[in-house]
Amino acid sequence: MAQVLELTGVTKKFGSKDIVRDVNLSVSSSEIFGFLGPNGAGKTTTIRMIVGLIKPSSGQIKVCGYSIRNDFKKAMANVGCIIESPDMYKYFTGMENLQHFAAMDKRITRERIDEVVEMVGLSHRINDKVSTYSLGMRQRLGIAQAIMGRPKLLILDEPTNGLDPAGIAEFRHLIRKLAYEEGMAVFISSHILSELQLVCDTVAIVSKGRVVKSVKVNEIAQDMIVEWYLDKPAKALEILKERWNIDGEQTRKNSVRAGIGAVRVEDINQMFFNEGLIISYCESHGNSLEDLFLKLTEGDEIV
Numbered sequence: 195m196a197q198v199l200e201l202t203g204v205t206k207k208f209g210s211k212d213i214v215r216d217v218n219l220s221v222s223s224s225e226i227f228g229f230l231g232p233n234g235a236g237k238t239t240t241i242r243m244i245v246g247l248i249k250p251s252s253g254q255i256k257v258c259g260y261s262i263r264n265d266f267k268k269a270m271a272n273v274g275c276i277i278e279s280p281d282m283y284k285y286f287t288g289m290e291n292l293q294h295f296a297a298m299d300k301r302i303t304r305e306r307i308d309e310v311v312e313m314v315g316l317s318h319r320i321n322d323k324v325s326t327y328s329l330g331m332r333q334r335l336g337i338a339q340a341i342m343g344r345p346k347l348l349i350l351d352e353p354t355n356g357l358d359p360a361g362i363a364e365f366r367h368l369i370r371k372l373a374y375e376e377g378m379a380v381f382i383s384s385h386i387l388s389e390l391q392l393v394c395d396t397v398a399i400v401s402k403g404r405v406v407k408s409v410k411v412n413e414i415a416q417d418m419i420v421e422w423y424l425d426k427p428a429k430a431l432e433i434l435k436e437r438w439n440i441d442g443e444q445t446r447k448n449s450v451r452a453g454i455g456a457v458r459v460e461d462i463n464q465m466f467f468n469e470g471l472i473i474s475y476c477e478s479h480g481n482s483l484e485d486l487f488l489k490l491t492e493g494d495e496i497v
């Protein structure tokens with residue numbers, strides 16, 4: 195997999211204060227990378243450096259192998275981004291907005307505009323005024339604009355801020371499509387861990403300007419502990435042991451708990467169902483990204 199974004203020893207000082215400290219990270223094509231940290235951790239400052247709005251005090255940033263210091267134009271030709279809320283002309287239609295931005299880049303054809311509109315699922319509303327769009331639709335229009343020039347790297351700063359659950363689900367679906375079908379590297383910053391956990395492959399946890407931990411999300415899920423509330427706990431324990439060699443324990447009259455390692459909870463539920471058990475509900479505990487995040491950023495000032 196090609197490295198699309200690489201930060202090496204990136205530091206940013208404002209006055210005598212280190213706002214971003216010695217950040218090292220890399221993102222490959224088709225990877226969804228989450229940059230997770232509490233408010234004030236330095237996420238936006240890092241993104242502003244990646245897109246060239248401010249210069250690092252030290253360290254190196256490369257996009258598709260081009261250093262943003264030495265090859266700024268070539269590096270930026272590979273970047274699409276939305277920082278804060280997408281800037282659109284509300285009294286223009288979605289299409290007029292896209293045409294306006296496309297006029298600045300000769301590579302973007304009318305066919306490409308239609309293609310991105312289709313990709314973000316806005317074909318049916320693209321000729322309506324942006325002022326009539328929901329926040330989720332504006333967000334998708336912003337993404338359409340950001341990807342028109344076929345960037346290899348898409349950067350989104352706090353993209354789900356203010357979206358309702360349906361908007362968040364649509365957003366997640368779109369991001370997956372861009373990464374896994376179009377091969378884009380997607381870099382998303384957020385302070386909302388549950389959202390990153392659901393969409394990202396890798397999450398870097400930032401605290402006070404430093405990346406304190408980088409984790410593969412599927413490895414965290416592997417440590418999951420699940421508790422089932424069901425009618426036949428003894429039978430459930432037997433199935434877990436026989437089928438997956440999992441040692442569970444009965445926690446209450448009607449509940450069983452077990453660390454399920456790399457086994458998918460869906461497969462276990464299906465097996466319980468096939469064996470005639472009735473599950474009233476199940477829940478997961480511990481070792482989620484949330485626990486890790488809270489542990490690593492404990493005591494961080496929320497500014």
Ligand SMILES: Nc1ncnc2c1ncn2[C@@H]1O[C@H](COP(=O)(O)OP(=O)(O)OP(=O)(O)O)[C@@H](O)[C@H]1O
Pocket residue numbers: 208213231232233234235236237238239240385497
């Ligand atoms: N131009 C600047 N001059 C001085 N301090 C700054 C400047 N820009 C940002 N900071 C400070 O840097 C710290 C990190 O800000 P940043 O916006 O990068 O954080 P963040 O992680 O994106 O948080 P948020 O989610 O609140 O935007 C904050 O304490 C902020 O006040």
